[in-house]
Amino acid sequence: MYGLELCLMVVATIGSALSANSYAISLWGALMFWRVILGIGIGGDYPLSAVITSEFATKKRRGAMMAAVFSMQGFGILTAAVISVVTLALYKDLIYQDQRYVDHVWRIVVGFGVVPGVVALYFRLTIPETPRYTMDVLKDIEKGSRDIDGVLSNRKNEKDKGKPNSSIEIPRATFKDFIKYFSKWPNSKVLIGTSVSWFVLDVAFYGIGLNNAIILEAIGFASSTDIYISLWNMSVGNIIITMLGTVPGYWFTVFLVDKWGRIKIQLMGFTILTILFLILGIAYNQILNLSMPLFITIFTLCQLFQNFGPNATTFIIPGEVFPTRYRSTGHGISAASGKLGAIVAQIGFINLKDIGGRNMFMNRLILIFAVFMFIGIWTTLLIPETMNLSLEELSNEDQIGFIKKAKVKEDKTTISVHNFSEVTTSSVE
Structure with missing residues (x-):
């Protein structure tokens, strides 16, 4: 049993144990x-x-x-x-x-x-999910850029003819x-x-x-x-x-x-x-x-x-x-x-x-x-001021080095990345 059924059984079991008319607890x-x-x-x-x-x-x-x-x-x-x-x-x-x-x-x-x-x-x-998480942690720059466009335009996303194809090399969250x-x-x-x-x-x-x-x-x-x-x-x-x-x-x-x-x-x-x-x-x-x-x-x-x-x-x-x-x-x-x-x-x-x-x-x-x-x-006094600074500026990391471009094709696709600024990346074959 998985999902909702398991949740119901766990909650019902705990609830039954705690609602008995006794001094067991x-x-x-x-x-x-x-x-x-x-x-x-x-x-x-x-x-x-x-x-x-x-x-x-x-x-x-x-x-x-x-x-x-x-x-x-x-x-x-x-x-x-x-x-x-x-x-x-x-x-x-x-x-x-x-x-x-x-x-x-x-x-x-x-x-x-x-x-x-x-x-x-x-x-x-x-x-x-936030676009930053999609890009930086899930490393899906295409979906992240579509999510940003959807938030900014408040309309359904449409796939561009040339797909954004930059890869992100942000270190994974490991110990x-x-x-x-x-x-x-x-x-x-x-x-x-x-x-x-x-x-x-x-x-x-x-x-x-x-x-x-x-x-x-x-x-x-x-x-x-x-x-x-x-x-x-x-x-x-x-x-x-x-x-x-x-x-x-x-x-x-x-x-x-x-x-x-x-x-x-x-x-x-x-x-x-x-x-x-x-x-x-x-x-x-x-x-x-x-x-x-x-x-x-x-x-x-x-x-x-x-x-x-x-x-x-x-x-x-x-x-x-x-x-x-x-x-x-x-x-x-x-x-x-x-x-x-x-x-x-x-x-x-x-x-x-x-x-x-x-x-x-x-x-x-x-x-x-x-x-x-x-x-x-x-x-x-150990903490920096964060007002009017982007999250990328505050991360204390070089964000530019995280984006790796692939082979260039003729048409270019503009995507939104990181601090909701637009960068131009090339699509690949």
């Missing part, structure tokens, strides 16, 4: 299992979303297009917060009758995530070639820069993002003994922070990334975040005693400059700075480094926050985040 075990599956999917989608957008975009609009794709994350965060508020409102009376109905609420909120997932799956299955390419300092420093920048960013981004509710409780915004009020305030607080900080931050990046440049925005973000985290960490108790809204305002600014800053640019840059055969790999390594930072943040946050008493270590945790943001300033 714990809730935490089931959640961890599905989070691993989710991680595999997201782990593939991160580089694909960036690279496909990057390879289809023009160099003048590439940053904005990639940032717009990534900005959907902000709307996803906002939607999740809204769904939690709506679900809580619907279950209000039931929760006051029996607090076990809270279990229904979180299951509905988590389960709702399948809706955008199904929509995204359709587009992921139907999106075409040996990977080591050869990244053993050169100009190439390896870029991978180090993108990976470490994403790592240090995600220590703070997920250290805060995954623990918004804990932070809101710690500052007294959601510390009610009434479980419904506490959950309601957490959800409303998340909506406020997302609407005023997270979503606007993404769209500032969309509008300015191709005007200011990626590196300027990333350096600005890391620098401002270092300052804001230092303020919150050093004056934590003083700010809370003075004004809780002031604390939330500064906290919201942190969310703003994470997204109008390194959270967006660490996604964009790795999709531009590597050659086609390693573009997804380089982006994947960078993204995986970020998620390693998220793991470090979550383990550290949970184990450190209660040192000296409940939530008593929170100010020092914020200071630790400031240190990581400061490191990000220096790792950013």
